Amino acid sequence: MLMCGRYAVTLPHEAMRQIFGYANLIDSVPRYNIAPTQPVIAVWTEAGERRARLARWGLVPHWVKDPREFPLLVNARAETMAQKPAFRDAVNHGRCILPASGYYEWHALPNGKKQPYYITLRSGEPMALAGLYTNWTGPEGEEVDTVATITVPAGPDVAHIHHRMPAILKGSEIDAWLDVRGVRFAEAARPILPQPEGVMAAHPVSTRVNSAANDGPELIEPVSEILSDEPRNKPMKVKPKISGQLDLF
Numbered sequence: 001m002l003m004c005g006r007y008a009v010t011l012p013h014e015a016m017r018q019i020f021g022y023a024n025l026i027d028s029v030p031r032y033n034i035a036p037t038q039p040v041i042a043v044w045t046e047a048g049e050r051r052a053r054l055a056r057w058g059l060v061p062h063w064v065k066d067p068r069e070f071p072l073l074v075n076a077r078a079e080t081m082a083q084k085p086a087f088r089d090a091v092n093h094g095r096c097i098l099p100a101s102g103y104y105e106w107h108a109l110p111n112g113k114k115q116p117y118y119i120t121l122r123s124g125e126p127m128a129l130a131g132l133y134t135n136w137t138g139p140e141g142e143e144v145d146t147v148a149t150i151t152v153p154a155g156p157d158v159a160h161i162h163h164r165m166p167a168i169l170k171g172s173e174i175d176a177w178l179d180v181r182g183v184r185f186a187e188a189a190r191p192i193l194p195q196p197e198g199v200m201a202a203h204p205v206s207t208r209v210n211s212a213a214n215d216g217p218e219l220i221e222p223v224s225e226i227l228s229d230e231p232r233n234k235p236m237k238v239k240p241k242i243s244g245q246l247d248l249f
Contacts, residue, residue, distance in 0.1 A: 004075055004151050004166050006209065007103035008032045008118075008220055009041065011126055016041070016099050019126055020174075022050040032219045033104075035212035036074045042133055042147045044096040045178045059148035060136040061086045067136065067144075076132055076148045078167055078192045082185065087148070090132035091185045095177050097128040097169060098149060102220065104209055105162040105202075109229040116209050117161050118220045121168070122201040128174050130167040130192055152193060157200035165200075167192045 009016070013028040022043050034040055039054045059073040073086055081087040102120035109115060121127060130150040137143050150167040158165055169177055173191040176183045203222040208214045 007034050007100045010101040022052040024051050026052045033215045042096045042098050053145050055145035055147045060146045073148050075151045078150050078152045090134055093180055094133045095180050096131045096133045098131045100127040100129050107161045111229055113227045115227045116205050117202045118205045119202040128169045130169050155194035156197040
């Protein structure tokens with residue numbers, strides 16, 4: 001499972017538009033299991049105005065000839081993104097946010113099993129996940145907006161689940177991050193840090209979230225029984241991967 005590789009957006013579109021301050025309308029429905037390569041809502045600045053766009057979750061630099069032969073770049077590590085060729089242009093010219101209600105992370109148990117957790121802000125507020133975007137143009141002139149979320153070391157509330165977490169921005173931090181013309185990357189990136197203690201909340205959820213084909217509000221509900229860390233008695237059988245997720249390529 002990809003780190004920071006699933007999240008949920010459960011707010012009605014009009015509520016998201018008011019909270020994150022973008023001007024346009026965009027069709028959306030609550031989604032509880034957003035997975036890589038699917039279309040996601042991202043917000044960035046165009047001609048001085050915030051706009052919401054549908055973009056493929058999995059960044060493709062403009063210089064890539066065939067996305068199918070390029071690694072899936074779902075996350076950009078905050079510590080190295082400015083040095084990586086794939087993200088170098090985006091940190092200066094393609095900064096965005098991805099609205100989210102919460103995200104999933106998997107805790108690896110000693111027996112090899114992985115228990116999924118749903119992680120939110122303790123306050124219950126929606127999240128603005130820091131991201132990067134690019135516009136990829138294909139050989140036939142087709143254009144696809146693509147995004148990656150930014151990750152940081154996990155804060156104290158969630159470090160016991162996984163060692164990384166998405167970078168989350170608030171208030172004026174969002175303003176600076178989206179202002180690619182007026183705010184230099186070094187200044188905009190200052191709040192790209194782990195969340196301090198007491199900010200995040202997490203609870204275990206059903207392993208049904210493991211399949212991108214599953215969706216629905218039951219996926220974010222707490223479960224009373226979690227996976228056992230007892231050693232396996234039988235060898236695990238590997239099943240072929242079947243995914244019902246949307247894919248922009």
